[in-house]
Each structure stands twice: as C-alpha cells, then as structure tokens.
Amino acid sequence: MPTVRFRGREIDCDEGAVLRNVLLDAGETPHNGTAAYLNCRGNAVCGTCAVELDGDVSEMRTIEKNRLSKPPHDLESVLRLACQTRVLGDVDVKKHDGFWGQKVD
Secondary structure (H helix, E strand, O other), X not given: OOEEEEOOEXXXXXXXXXXXXXXXXXXXXXXXXXXXXXXXXXXXXXXXXXXXXXXXXXXXXXXXXXXXXXXXXXXXXXXXXHHHOEEEEEEEEEOOEOXXXXXXX
C-alpha cells in the first residue's frame, strides 16, 4: 500500500488512486486559499491542484500536458496536476505558493 507524505502527514492509499482524491479524503487539499473552492473538481481545466512530486506516480497524459503548457504554468517546471496523477508507490508531495501553486523556488 503506497504512502503519500504531505504537510507532515503520512497517508496510506490504494495503488492507482488519484492523488487529488487521496488528499481530499484525508482532509487535506492540493489547493491554496480560495482555489479550494474555485477549482475544476478534477477535470484538468484550472490547474490549481499543481504540486511538486517525488516518488512513483503515473506518466503525464495529454490532458495534463495541455493544461500545464498554459500560463501561469510551464511544462518545463517540476509540477504535476494532483487531479491527473495516480499514486503507484510512495510519494512526497509539496504544494508551492501562489493561487495555482506555481511559485516554485
């Protein structure tokens, strides 16, 4: 069973679970501020669930690439969309600042 590490918590989940759902089910959120209310609910349209990941996750699909190729995101960044990423093994998740979580150091 994979473990998601986020904001000091360890959350166990099923292999193949969507990261956004794992976080929300655990009472966490992949969104900053009002983006928790103003988001596309997992349809890869808004980009507010962008997070930095380190671990075993699914490959980026076309729908995710399309959204991350538009401002304020950049495909060259380290970000992934939590709503489109499946957890395949243990993963560390970091949410950056900014409405979209786009302010990577």
